[in-house]
Amino acid sequence: MDQVKEDKEQKNASKKKDEIVISINGLKKSFGTKDVLKDITLDLKRGENVVILGRSGTGKSVTIQCIVGLLKPDGGSLTVFGEEVAEMGEKELKELRMKVGFLFQSGALYDSMTVRENLEFPLTRVLKITDQAEIDKRVEEGLDAVGLLDAIDKLPSDLSGGMRKRAGLARTIVINPEIILYDEPTTGLDPITSREISELILKIQKQNQTSSIIITHDMECARIASDRVLIMDDGKYIAEGSFEELHKSKNKAVAAYFTDIL
Amino acid sequence: MAEEIVLPGWKKWLEGIGDQVGFFFRFFRNVFTGGFEWSEFVRQCYEIGYRSIMLVGITSFIMGIVLILQLRPTLVAFGAASMLPKTLSVSFVREIGPVIIAIICAGKIASSIGAELGSMxxxxxxxxxxxxxANPVQYLVVTRIIATTVMVPLLSVLGDAIGLFGGFLALNIRDSMSFNLYFTKVIGSLDFTDFLPALVKTIFFGFAIGFVGCYKGFNSNKGTESVGIAANSAVVTASLWIFVIDAIAVQITSLLFYN
Known part of the structure; x- marks a missing residue:
């Protein structure tokens, strides 16, 4: 009897792992006469970390902004948890955003609030938690996860670049999102802090079973945090595979990204 | 990254008007739906109201002194020096106080809201x-616009009182008039048709200051230069709106009370 139960659980776990949480098909987006996204197709599985590499201005950030409904695509299909984002009303979009965390390049901390207040903001305004003990517990857990508990009462202006990114990450994970979108999480940081942030991304994926899309130019971050890498050029994907597979690629456009990697 | 479509001037202007109307309805929809951010509203009242008291007070005090010193020679020439308190109170409470204080608030508050939201x-x-x-309109825009709508009239009333007190001191530089007599003359020359329309128009001034500041900041472009442009444009537009609202208010008040 126990064996049957175990088999069933294993089957469910494997089914859940194969579940597609984000499905993008033929996504198009233009600004004026410039076609930024020409034909983007991507499936993100539950618990998977996908890294998108590409030159500046190729539409990487535009893709993840479309996922959270900050930008409206001009064509193609984009579903998150099976729901078409472009067809969502305000209420559905709000519900979606409670499940999708977004880490901005700058951290985007609210600079008139302390780190504690920054983390409390989504808990009280979005999750509508009113129990102060519960709020304090979640804030402390979030900051502890990124090693920033000491800075709880500091203002963003008192934090270094790396600390601001960590605080931004803590604010993103405090609502326990199922998907996290990282927009250049290590840009502007020294190599040691970059590595720490990349390892933190991996830790969050393992601990919280989150699925992530990571936009980066940092190959070390891609190596540490990715399950799969996509290379984007001129509004389309030109290569896809694991970091090691792409590292060995003979394609010149792909190999150009790995020239500094031993 | 984004290549902008260059619109002809009039289309751009119409698009701007449409955006502002949309922002206006977005504000009202958020006033009546969802929870009101009381703590942020109180913080804004403190930032907008309390932190402007000194500036409004000093300006009004000086205006009161200057007006008495300017009016005195003319009224003395006509043998109407005793009319100084009445002339000052009516002109200050009806027109000069509300407009000057609103312009000062436009410079201080609209620019600060425009710059703050622009930098955000x-x-x-x-x-x-x-x-x-979370809803940024509910948290940032609704609280700021309501705070300016409440605080600008209060600042205006305070400014009127300080301006009239400044007038009393200026009057006593050359002449001698007791505080009791001065304020009896001031209060006696005012009725609700002086005070009420002025108060009502400051409510609209306050709304315009908050609305323009929020709109300019919220719709600024992404770039550090845009923060300065948003702040500057907020002051200019809010000041313009104050004069437009004043002109309309004077017409309505004249039709209702003085004809």
């Missing part, structure tokens, strides 16, 4: 608020 836009804080599922 540049540093992606507005986007962060939006993608977190």
């Amino acid at each position: 836009k540049v540093t992606e804080q507005l986007d962060a608020m939006e993608v977190s599922g």
